[in-house]
Amino acid sequence: MRSNFTIMSNSPDVIVLQDLGPWDMYQTITNDAENVVAYLYKSGRLTPPTKKIMYFDSDGEATELKHDGSGNFTGFSR
Secondary structure (H helix, E strand, O other): OOEOEEEEEEOOOEEEEEEOOOOOOOEOOHHHHHHHHHHHHHOOOOOOOOOEEEEEOOOOOEEEEEEOOOOOEEEEEO
C-alpha cells in the first residue's frame, strides 16, 4: 500500500477512512484505491462483503470506494 490513512470508524455497515499524507511521501486514497480496498479485504475489515467504504479525501470531500466484496476496487461514488 502506498497511501497513508487512518480508520475513523468501523461499523457493520460502513468503514470510514481519512487521508493523512504527507502528499510528498504517500499517495492519496484516490490514487491508491485498488490497494486500499485489497488491504481492507485482506485484513478482514470488509465484513460483511456489502460494507461501504467511505473516505475523506485530501480536500475533505466524502467519497465512496465501490468494491465487489472480494477485495477488488470497482469505482468511486459521491
